[in-house]
Structures are given as C-alpha cells and as structure tokens.
Amino acid sequence: MSVTVGVHALVRRAHEERVLAILREHGTLSRAQIAARSGLSRTTLSEITGDLLGRGAIVKVTTDAHRRAGSGRPAELLALDPRSGQFLGVDLGHSRVRAVVTDAAHEIIASGVTPYAATTSLPARIRAGLALIDGLGREQGINLSALQGIGVGVTGPYPAGTARADVRAAFTETLRAPVIVDNNTRFAALAEAGMTDARDVLYIRLSAGIGGGLIVGGRLVEGAGGAAGEFGHVPAVPGGAPCRCGKRGCLETVAAIGPALAVAGVHSLDELAARRDEPGVAAALERIGDAVGRVLAAAALVLDPELIVIGGDLSRAAPVIVDRAAGVVAVERVPPGHDVAGAGRRDGGEPRPVVRAARLGDDDGARGAVAALYRQSPLLAGYSNLDGSAA
Amino acid sequence: MSVTVGVHALVRRAHEERVLAILREHGTLSRAQIAARSGLSRTTLSEITGDLLGRGAIVKVTTDAHRRAGSGRPAELLALDPRSGQFLGVDLGHSRVRAVVTDAAHEIIASGVTPYAATTSLPARIRAGLALIDGLGREQGINLSALQGIGVGVTGPYPAGTARADVRAAFTETLRAPVIVDNNTRFAALAEAGMTDARDVLYIRLSAGIGGGLIVGGRLVEGAGGAAGEFGHVPAVPGGAPCRCGKRGCLETVAAIGPALAVAGVHSLDELAARRDEPGVAAALERIGDAVGRVLAAAALVLDPELIVIGGDLSRAAPVIVDRAAGVVAVERVPPGHDVAGAGRRDGGEPRPVVRAARLGDDDGARGAVAALYRQSPLLAGYSNLDGSAA
Structure with missing residues (x-):
C-alpha cells in the first residue's frame, strides 16, 4: 500500500x-x-x-x-495552533514503544513511553503503540485528527517484508495519515546527524543489539540490501563467542547490553552505572570500549568521516566506553600532515574524526522518524528506503 | 587557477x-x-x-x-572525425605515466605509457607525461589541438596542495584546455564502477601502495578530508610491521607489492606470477588474500555494497589473492535470510556482495580520468573533489 x-x-x-x-x-x-x-x-x-x-x-x-x-x-x-499535532514519530523498540508529537513549528508538544517485554510479538507492540498515542491525545489534550504524517521506526536492519507492511497498515488505518517505516536505529542516526553540520557521520548504537547508520556526503545511506551502518556483525574478537547471526566474535557478542553485563559481573544497567568505577567493572568496560573503537577505527579509515557518534543505553550507562573508543580511533588515525602517498598532504586542521557521545536520549528513534517526515532534510536526498514514502 | x-x-x-x-x-x-x-x-x-x-x-x-x-x-x-582527440586522460602513477585519448564518440583512439623510476620528482613526471602526449599526437596522427578537457590522476589520497596546482598549470598551459586533477586510484574506481550497474561498490587497488575508492548510493565518495576509500592503513595484523604512515600492521605492510614479494621470497612481479603455484609462494599469497579479505569484509558489513572489485598489479599477478579475499568476505557475511534483529528479513536473492577482479588493466586510472571529464556520469553527482572542475 x-x-x-x-x-x-x-x-x-x-x-x-x-x-x-x-x-x-x-x-x-x-x-x-x-x-x-x-x-x-x-x-x-x-x-x-x-x-x-x-x-x-x-x-x-x-x-x-x-x-x-x-x-x-x-x-x-x-x-x-500550538495544540495541534502535525507529525507523529513512533519507535517500536526492543523493549518499549516511544512516541513524540510535533506541531507545525516542528516543536515537540507531547511524548510518552510504554515498556513491554523483549519477547512481545509485533502485533502486540503495534497495539501498545496505538494505545500510547491514544493516551497522548486524551491526557495531554493534543488534537491528532489532522496529522500530516507518521513515521514508525522498527527493529531489524532489513527493509521490506510483511512486518513493515503490517505496521504501516495498522497505523494508516487507525490514524488516517501517510505512514513511513524504517529501521529505528537509522532514524536515530538521522536525528543525531540533523543536530550537526557534518556531512560525513558514523553513528553506532550500543543497546540490546548493536545497530548504526551512515551519513556519507550529506546523505543517509541505505546499502545495496538496506543494511548499511550495521556495525553489530563486524568481527571484533577473532574466534570469539558465538553470535545469534551464526558467526563468532561479532561486535554484538562483546558490546551489546547482555554480554557487557555478563563480563562486568552485574545484573542490570542501573547496577552497571552504580558500580562502573569499581576496578573490575571499569576494566571490563574499557575492554568493551577498545573493541568498539577498533571496529569504528577501521570504518573511519575507509569512510573518512568528520564525526563519530556513539549512542544507546549501554554507552549512556558507561561513558568510559565512548572515551576508550575515541582513544583507539585517535591512535589508528593516519597522522595529520603525514604524506602517505607522495603527492598530497592532509590539510592541517583539527584531528579528524571527532568521536563523541550521542546528544539525544532514548527518544532519538522517535525524533528521527519525525525528522524523516519533514522531508526538508537534504540528508534524505536520494534515499529510497522509506517504505510507503510520500515523496 | x-x-x-x-x-x-x-x-x-x-x-x-x-x-x-x-x-x-x-x-x-x-x-x-x-x-x-x-x-x-x-x-x-x-x-x-x-x-x-x-x-x-x-x-x-x-x-x-x-x-x-x-x-x-x-x-x-x-x-x-575519427582522428580528432576530444578528451585526454593521464595517470601520473607511481612508476609510469599512462595516457589515453578518446574521440567525440568516447572511443579510445590513442594510448601510450612511459615508465619512470618511483623516485622521479613531480616536475619530471609532468614532463614525461607531456612528452608522451606529444608523441601520441605526432606518431599516431591524432589532432590534439581541439581537446575539450584533460583529466589527470595523481598519487596520494589527499586533495588540494601545491602539487595538484602545479599539475593543472602545466597541462593547461601546454595543451590549452580545462584540466581536472584527482587521485588516480579514485579515477580507477570510477572507471570500474562505470562498467557495472551497481550503485554500491568498494574498489581496492593492490600495487606499490594500496588505495581504493567507494561508490555509495550511486555516487563517488570523497570523505570529510578527501581520503574515503583509503584501505591501505586499516589495521590488518595486530602489532605487525611498521608502516610508513607511522602505525604498525597496516594492510599496506602486508598486501602492497614490496611486502608481498618479500614474504613470497621472489624479486619481481614477473617472478611472482611465474612461481605462484609453488607451495611456499602459494601459501604466502593465500595469507595476503586472507588479510585483504578481512579488511574488505569489515568494510562490507558496514557499507553493504553490491560489488567489491580488486585491482592493481599485485592482484593481476596473483589472482589467488582475489579468490581468498572473496572466500573471507563470504564467510563474514551475515547469512542471507537470517533474521538478525527480529522485525526484518534480508530478501532471498544472490549472496551479496560479489567479489571479483578488476576488468580494466593498468590504464584504469587514465580511463577514469576521461570518464570524469564526460561529466555525464551520475556517479559524480555531488562530488566536489575534482580540482579545477569545469562543472
């Protein structure tokens, strides 16, 4: 449809x-x-x-x-009308649905979250999302009858498939507005990149899984199979732990929340955040940051970005991961001014790339879904991966 | 200028x-x-x-x-007029200059090569190039007085700098036509990508040094500092041999011609090609191919390309490098159809990416310089790195 x-x-x-x-x-x-x-x-x-x-x-x-x-x-x-919702962004995440509503001025006028179990089925996630939105309208007095567009982020790197069609159908039918659907981490990348002037950005999210997004030459990138920016399955530890993708030692076996809690010997992100300065926990987090840094450094040497942004629950709970990754990227950078090939010379500006933590919080996916709707973003030029795109 | x-x-x-x-x-x-x-x-x-x-x-x-x-x-x-040169492509390479002349129908009507020592200065390289072109005109009866444009490829990943200005000035002055200058390996990537319909292509060249180029979403990519596609300094062997860039274990310390000849125990590419099936030599080449494959696999997992092309003198002399690299990329690929993240599914087509040897020979850089001149290529949309660009 x-x-x-x-x-x-x-x-x-x-x-x-x-x-x-x-x-x-x-x-x-x-x-x-x-x-x-x-x-x-x-x-x-x-x-x-x-x-x-x-x-x-x-x-x-x-x-x-x-x-x-x-x-x-x-x-x-x-x-x-400051009370009229114009754009709705929804993030059907791993363990919660987030929604943000923006007005015609692109300001957020309502937002909310509903947690669910990671095992929740897609139909149940959709129902939770629609209930959350209904509540936003009633409890926060927002008029949702005149929405110009709805963006829905879903987990999973790959486009198409019946899951996305189901999501689109459910939201279109209930809310009577055009719906676009894409990967929620890529929406988060869009939201983060929209906060900078950088035209070449790598975004990685460390959460229940690992995802990411690439901005290359000022454009959000899809990849031939819709999987560009998927850092999770890059080899990080030769012969390492088995990954759910069938390979071993993928970055996701090291730097997703589950393995990070296990190696740090804690039971929750809250406990991790509380105990992150204890020597044993800190050492484990540093090793995780180093692995993230190696994967990002290799990508950065090939893509030559201006900025690398690290987001997700895990990096928020353990900022040392960002610091360590930044250190590895800095070490692996070809030294500025070094004449690697005889006829050129890198200009003598700031060391590149800058590595920093994400600025947005857990609502980055929902914000990015809204940003994708605005369609004003030059970041989306040539981007064809938005199911049900209205452009 | x-x-x-x-x-x-x-x-x-x-x-x-x-x-x-x-x-x-x-x-x-x-x-x-x-x-x-x-x-x-x-x-x-x-x-x-x-x-x-x-x-x-x-x-x-x-x-x-x-x-x-x-x-x-x-x-x-x-x-x-089949004898009138319209476009001139020049590749001022590491150890030789190549030139091709195309007519108004974009057919090559003359080409030539002049070797020089790798230590040759840039002014001497420019003089060798101009002498080669002069000879093409006289000996092959080509009219070079009506050139529409000249593309010159130079070594080195980084844009700008006085070297490029010198190259442009010398060719403009002598041949009286607009001149564009860019990295010769990136020109080669453009030429190779122009031979396919693929919109996402990684190109790597294994030669005296290692370079490459990226086509992302149908566009040749620059990177924030003009160094996109530089695979040579991606770490390939932890704690490996010192690299001229100042780091250790870069891919260039393993898979450039010099180290490849050393580890195979031969003295020239001809000897390598002649003895490549001897067990000791073959084993060395396989290890090189595996290292190339690891670097390409990591990049491919992040960029999700349709096609990876391996070119350069070394891969031509030792095709097993391409075969081994293809094998590593295939192993590291996330299995098609595997539902890595719960809501999506990769469509069930051909395994991606395809890895193959370059189709063009040593004149790829010169051909790419001409292709960049045609300006008809959508591959160059948004590409601003061509010094002296006429568009």
Missing part, C-alpha cells in the same frame, strides 16, 4: 509549508500580511488557509488590539 | 553533446537532418557545427551518392 503524491500535491504542500513557516516566524498575521510575505495569490492563499484551519493546524485569533482604525470589524488574524 | 564555466557555456556544451550524440548514432547526416533530429534552430545549429568543424571534432563528407536529385550541387554531409 504505497502512498503516492502527485506534482500538484507537492506544490500544494510547498505552499502550505511556506505559509506555516511565515506564521512560525511572525506568530500572528492577517491574510493580507501572509499574502504579501508569501507571494501567493489571494485565491491560492484562501485555499491553503481554509485547509489548514479545517485540519486544525492553524487557528483564528481575534483581539481588540487589532481592531482596524475607523472600522467596527475586528481584523481576523491567523496563527499556528 | 580554477576553471569556471557559465550557464551559457553549459547550455552550449549540452547542444554540442546533442549534435555529437546524433552523429555518433547515425554516422553521417546533412545539417537539415541534424536540425530535424536535434530540435535546434538552424541558427543555433549553424553556430554549433561551425565551432565543431573549426575545432576539428567533425568533418565535411561529400559524395556523389548523396547528390541531390535534380540539382548539380552535392549535399554537404557532416560526420565525426
């Missing part, structure tokens, strides 16, 4: 965005003021504002202060 | 390309026939053909067979 939008609709959407951007900047304006600033004809503008009013995206504001001189008629002014 | 071309010139170039494409397809046509097929006005067409005739790119063909019925005047027909 692919959503297709014609040229006319795209032009209409662009006009709509222009009107919303003007109201975002100026707050409250009359139709005449919007017409002057947008360059749109009164007829076109009237259609656009009528539709936005009908969808609840904007509201009429009438005040005495704006009463026209010499006229008894109040000037009808228009403004964004 | 950057070469800039305005909008008018770009439109003119597009018209010119259309006329050349029509002549390429139909062989010989009258001006009226070209006008009908191109949709260009007679005035515009007259300017274009006048200029192409003046530059020697096309010629007038007059035959009795085309004599107009009822008229004594022979019809003047136009055709591509």
